[in-house]
Amino acid sequence: MILTLKPKSTKKDIDLVCKKIKELGFKPHISQGKEVTIIGVIGPHAILKKDIFESMDAVAFITPISKPYKLVSREFKKNDTVVKVGNLQIGSRNIIVAAGPCSVETEELLVTTAKVIKNSGAKMIRGGAFKPRTSPYAFQGLGEKGLKYLYGIKKNLGLPVITEVMNVSQVGLVSRYADVIQIGARNMQNFDLLKKVGKIRKPVLLKRGLSATIEEFLMSAEYILSEGNYDVILCERGIRTFETATRFTLDLNAVPAIKKLSHLPVFVDPSHGVGVRDYVPAMCKAAVACGADGLMVEVHPHPEKAFSDGPQSLLPQQFDKMMSELKSVAKAVGRKI
Amino acid sequence: MILTLKPKSTKKDIDLVCKKIKELGFKPHISQGKEVTIIGVIGPHAILKKDIFESMDAVAFITPISKPYKLVSREFKKNDTVVKVGNLQIGSRNIIVAAGPCSVETEELLVTTAKVIKNSGAKMIRGGAFKPRTSPYAFQGLGEKGLKYLYGIKKNLGLPVITEVMNVSQVGLVSRYADVIQIGARNMQNFDLLKKVGKIRKPVLLKRGLSATIEEFLMSAEYILSEGNYDVILCERGIRTFETATRFTLDLNAVPAIKKLSHLPVFVDPSHGVGVRDYVPAMCKAAVACGADGLMVEVHPHPEKAFSDGPQSLLPQQFDKMMSELKSVAKAVGRKI
Amino acid sequence: MILTLKPKSTKKDIDLVCKKIKELGFKPHISQGKEVTIIGVIGPHAILKKDIFESMDAVAFITPISKPYKLVSREFKKNDTVVKVGNLQIGSRNIIVAAGPCSVETEELLVTTAKVIKNSGAKMIRGGAFKPRTSPYAFQGLGEKGLKYLYGIKKNLGLPVITEVMNVSQVGLVSRYADVIQIGARNMQNFDLLKKVGKIRKPVLLKRGLSATIEEFLMSAEYILSEGNYDVILCERGIRTFETATRFTLDLNAVPAIKKLSHLPVFVDPSHGVGVRDYVPAMCKAAVACGADGLMVEVHPHPEKAFSDGPQSLLPQQFDKMMSELKSVAKAVGRKI
Amino acid sequence: MILTLKPKSTKKDIDLVCKKIKELGFKPHISQGKEVTIIGVIGPHAILKKDIFESMDAVAFITPISKPYKLVSREFKKNDTVVKVGNLQIGSRNIIVAAGPCSVETEELLVTTAKVIKNSGAKMIRGGAFKPRTSPYAFQGLGEKGLKYLYGIKKNLGLPVITEVMNVSQVGLVSRYADVIQIGARNMQNFDLLKKVGKIRKPVLLKRGLSATIEEFLMSAEYILSEGNYDVILCERGIRTFETATRFTLDLNAVPAIKKLSHLPVFVDPSHGVGVRDYVPAMCKAAVACGADGLMVEVHPHPEKAFSDGPQSLLPQQFDKMMSELKSVAKAVGRKI
Numbered sequence A, B, C, D: 001m002i003l004t005l006k007p008k009s010t011k012k013d014i015d016l017v018c019k020k021i022k023e024l025g026f027k028p029h030i031s032q033g034k035e036v037t038i039i040g041v042i043g044p045h046a047i048l049k050k051d052i053f054e055s056m057d058a059v060a061f062i063t064p065i066s067k068p069y070k071l072v073s074r075e076f077k078k079n080d081t082v083v084k085v086g087n088l089q090i091g092s093r094n095i096i097v098a099a100g101p102c103s104v105e106t107e108e109l110l111v112t113t114a115k116v117i118k119n120s121g122a123k124m125i126r127g128g129a130f131k132p133r134t135s136p137y138a139f140q141g142l143g144e145k146g147l148k149y150l151y152g153i154k155k156n157l158g159l160p161v162i163t164e165v166m167n168v169s170q171v172g173l174v175s176r177y178a179d180v181i182q183i184g185a186r187n188m189q190n191f192d193l194l195k196k197v198g199k200i201r202k203p204v205l206l207k208r209g210l211s212a213t214i215e216e217f218l219m220s221a222e223y224i225l226s227e228g229n230y231d232v233i234l235c236e237r238g239i240r241t242f243e244t245a246t247r248f249t250l251d252l253n254a255v256p257a258i259k260k261l262s263h264l265p266v267f268v269d270p271s272h273g274v275g276v277r278d279y280v281p282a283m284c285k286a287a288v289a290c291g292a293d294g295l296m297v298e299v300h301p302h303p304e305k306a307f308s309d310g311p312q313s314l315l316p317q318q319f320d321k322m323m324s325e326l327k328s329v330a331k332a333v334g335r336k337i
Helices: A009-025 A047-054 A107-120 A145-158 A166-177 A191-199 A214-226 A255-260 A270-274 A277-290 A317-333 B011-021 B046-054 B107-120 B143-157 B166-175 B191-199 B214-227 B254-259 B270-274 B275-287 B316-332 C011-023 C046-054 C107-120 C142-156 C168-177 C191-198 C214-226 C254-261 C272-275 C278-288 C316-332 D011-023 D045-056 D107-120 D146-156 D168-177 D191-197 D214-226 D256-262 D271-276 D276-288 D315-332
Strands: A004-007 A027-032 A036-044 A059-063 A084-085 A088-090 A096-100 A124-126 A163-166 A180-183 A204-207 A232-236 A266-268 A294-298 B002-005 B027-032 B039-040 B057-063 B081-087 B088-090 B098-102 B124-126 B161-164 B180-183 B204-207 B234-238 B266-268 B296-300 C003-004 C027-032 C035-041 C059-063 C083-085 C088-089 C097-098 C123-128 C162-166 C181-184 C203-206 C230-238 C267-268 C295-298 D004-007 D027-032 D036-040 D061-062 D083-085 D088-090 D096-099 D125-126 D161-164 D180-183 D204-207 D234-235 D266-268 D294-296
Touching: A004 A009, A004 D004, A009 A027, A009 B316, A009 D061, A027 B143, A027 D027, A036 A047, A036 B191, A036 D036, A047 A059, A059 D061, A096 A107, A096 A317, A096 D107, A107 A124, A107 A145, A107 A317, A107 B046, A124 A145, A124 C142, A163 A166, A166 A191, A166 C142, A166 C203, A166 D315, A180 A191, A191 A214, A204 A214, A214 A232, A214 A255, A232 C046, A255 B039, A255 C278, A255 D161, A266 A277, A266 B214, A266 C162, A270 A277, A270 A294, A270 B214, A277 A317, A277 C254, A277 C278, A294 D088, A317 C316, A317 D161, B002 B011, B002 B098, B002 C003, B002 C191, B002 D191, B011 B027, B011 B046, B027 C027, B039 B046, B039 C035, B046 B057, B046 C027, B046 C181, B057 C059, B088 C230, B098 B107, B098 B266, B098 B316, B107 B124, B124 B143, B143 B161, B143 B166, B143 B204, B161 B166, B166 B180, B166 B191, B191 B214, B191 C230, B204 B214, B214 B234, B214 B254, B234 C272, B254 C162, B254 D146, B270 B275, B270 B296, B275 B296, B275 B316, B275 D276, B296 B316, B316 D315, C003 C011, C003 D161, C011 C027, C011 C035, C011 C046, C097 C107, C107 C142, C107 C316, C123 C142, C123 D107, C142 C162, C142 C168, C162 C168, C168 C191, C168 D168, C181 C191, C181 D234, C191 C214, C203 C214, C214 C230, C214 C254, C230 C254, C254 C267, C267 C278, C272 C278, C278 C295, C278 D125, C295 C316, D004 D011, D011 D027, D011 D036, D011 D045, D027 D234, D045 D061, D107 D125, D107 D315, D125 D146, D146 D168, D168 D180, D168 D191, D180 D191, D180 D315, D191 D214, D214 D234, D214 D256, D234 D256, D266 D276, D271 D276, D276 D294, D276 D315
Parallel strands: A096 A124, A096 A294, A124 A163, A163 A180, A180 A204, A204 A232, A232 A266, A266 A294, B098 B124, B098 B296, B124 B161, B161 B180, B180 B204, B204 B234, B234 B266, B266 B296, C097 C123, C097 C295, C123 C162, C162 C181, C181 C203, C203 C230, C230 C267, C267 C295, D096 D125, D096 D294, D125 D161, D161 D180, D180 D204, D204 D234, D234 D266, D266 D294
Antiparallel strands: A004 A036, A004 A059, A027 A036, A084 A088, B002 B039, B002 B057, B027 B039, B081 B088, C003 C035, C003 C059, C027 C035, C083 C088, D004 D036, D004 D061, D027 D036, D083 D088
């Protein structure tokens, strides 16, 4: 971290800042120019003390010279992380498509959907048993019964399960049934939940918060890695902007940006990101073209009967058509579906 | 909810929509014009089934004719809710100022700060014992020890305590020490936590999420009321926008907007909202002028020593000056501090 | 447009609303339910009078049943518009890449760049002679001299020219040299300029404003078409959001959304949209994958010498590599570069 | 401007950067630490060459140590600028309220409104003769006839006129009738228009763009001052955010922020900023409380008959009530209306 002092700082100001730097266990490195004085703060995690220096009268600007995250960074680990889920290798040349209904509704519907998506080339089943809903009066999910249905799909059709966990106390239960634990966008900064899934030994798919910067997103992943769980998949799912023609604004720019900053695999969820069925296939193709390692796609055989998110679910035939197009796009960028 | 069908809808389309309406337990009310057909969906909570109709091919537009929340709405309860905290009446003519450090650091510092703010006219002490921090390497709060220090302030100086709870399992503990339970912005849609504090009998201060619309904010409050706890205070604390000159964009427009839509009292937290010490007094005055029932203000005797949020904490003398100005503004709008 | 009246509206309220509808030249269509009264406002451009009804006390909600734009809409013209520029057909199966420096700097540099991009497969040259710059002290462009250099490229290398016009008085001059007139993002709602380019007979590339909704974007295009110029190309170039890891947030969701709403061809400008060189190729591939009809890409042989936007300009070898990848992606989605 | 080089920069890298600094006419100031090398770029307007250094491979971070604007800055001129309009002193202790209809519609209506607002204490008349409208089919203003009606108000009632100019060619005409020339939000970065009004000798009210940062807002003002016109009033009028409960998000934080950064007077336009009549008085009071030097308020005797923006116009009796409340608030913060 580099501190630029205000133009007319005195010797006393400089001494005060240096004293504080030493107090906090760092080493100051002073560079006195004719117009400005610059002080480097040398030592690990110095940037975390940014607030303290920002509070000092003599300090005009602070330049962070290192990232606030460490374990998730490309500097820490140069090669792409590959997360193993059964036989699947997430973050490898193969692009993994996870599909299924927004929420698990009935066993029959789930089985129908699972067969359809498997047949079209999806490699994982997704579906919510615990549903975070804006309204207390909306369907809140089947709970453990839903988890059991999902587990049945895995056993009978061989599709690994990805499903959401909403709070610390559910982590044990969900872990017993799921292959990948999902942390939803609204919980991206539920730090206790992040710490908890950092302690288990299951892959975690972490969704970006609706208004989280990429840096904050990576910081939340850092929480999980810092507890010992390195199997983290990041998932872009749309951010909040002023645009109302789409439900959210799927931010595909995050894909190359995260790929540069971090070694972790990146998924994209266009169903939630755009929220309009007709735009989902186009955005899936775009996601693959710009480097995504996998996709989350909502598919429902009868969207008008869905308990949630019907308007953004693909019909089976739409999904099937898209999958064959995705294969070509993947091949065009040197990947495989 | 009113459904506007697509221009060329057939008799069959209309029948299909009406069948679905009845299936869901509502009554259809058809109005067939020369150019468009409009169908009203009559029945309680019809709006919650919006997704289902949005998924139907024949439906072009949906007009919600009722709000998705109920208990928090002005229609449900016409008069302002007054939340009682000891002798304080939040939501009455008196504007309540809660002040204190961002996080509880040492007992001595807390006592010093508490004396200072009480002397200037603050009526409650605020301070975090459990701190949601973006970085896993940053100070995470003193935990129960911090709660005890806060409780000491209440016992010795008579200032009721407002402090944050971060997860379901902390609710019992924090309730024993605090007078008002705070739900932070990042937990505004932690629905399990909302349900939990809905079951206790302590006032809850709910902060608006960084990218939550006012409607979503009220829906989160509805979660708490729907569990039986009607003592909810809403708190505007800044939203995410493109502007970088301030840390967030304090959205004071939310004050008159919420006042119109809901009967619940509204607080404003300019310290987090703007994040720049020099702008806090101006925004506190603005908040009072536009109808806020209370303020949350960070005060720290030595901001450059604060463990968190130093740059936005007021110095004691700044706070004192501001409080005397606030008294005049409050009087100008028929209120009292 | 459908008006939903407030629950307790009286006969007198209804009469008042109907009287106003007739006054404005429309026909009212009343549907009186038990709980609510709905009134359709029938007639062309009724939606433009929305404000008037919103101002009436008895009106609770307004549902627009038609779009506010007409000539640009898919309903008005079902088939894709193909804009002809010399031999190029923009909006056809061929995807057109326009490349070049941000601003025209020297003739030599422009010629070098033009040769490079032509060799890699670009079909048009782009470059600014008049530059809208945030700072009055920054390089404002070469003016007519720059236009002449661009025209030279066309004459000698056969690449049609696309360049920006900043105000009404420049339209004549720029038209003499350019093949496509560009309206910049900051001028998207410069309505006099839109009307002016609507009167000329040259194709116009209209960039989306930094905070323009897709509907507003189409309304601005409608200004041009309504003056008689139907050769309009829309260009997504990134919107303003809270994210700071990229310069803007390139909103690729706009591509399928506009394609559904309008018949006009859509370009994407990832250079300005992300503003970081390393992310440009990925976003170009994504743009092609999701249906863009063309790309605008900044290329500069010596970005560190560029007068503007160096950090987002591709190096010639990066551009060349990207173009060969783009060919594969285009093929994968049934297009051609 | 301070350049922080990448950790492993070589002697050759450093030399290359220093060479470029000298080439551009600046002086390098090197400070070589054990871990990082920092180079100061010394000289006027260095920050304008930021892009060039950002394009260099060896440069990791750039810290701007001076603002990109000069004439508008508090550093350049310490005392508040007072803009004189007839007898009015804008930026003094007196807070000036400009009121009137959104657009000038008929002479009679304008006279009625003018009398009403004058009677309640407004000191200026506002109203649009040239209207920037999103739709080409909407009312575009009365043009010169509207200007004449406004001028009549000035002559007969003594209220100075503030009205909008939409393009360079209108500046002469509007100047003949208006006392203050308004540049609308959509033209904030119409740089040719800014230069043009910088050359006249009339006060200019510059509205903030819908997605303009405060820095960009000040840069646009700098354009006007740099041409010689120092009589600029800045006007906050709401920014684009995700919130839909209000038309825009009035950003009052901009008031103290601009007051700190600049010496220019600041107006606030809550009518456009919130766009909902019922919230306008609260936001006017808040604007005065946080330091605004003036207000722009839409008033219309028959909002349901207004050609534009009826839903946000105050009724005469609402305006009158508000003005008397504003007087108290102004007094509470040491100002006067």
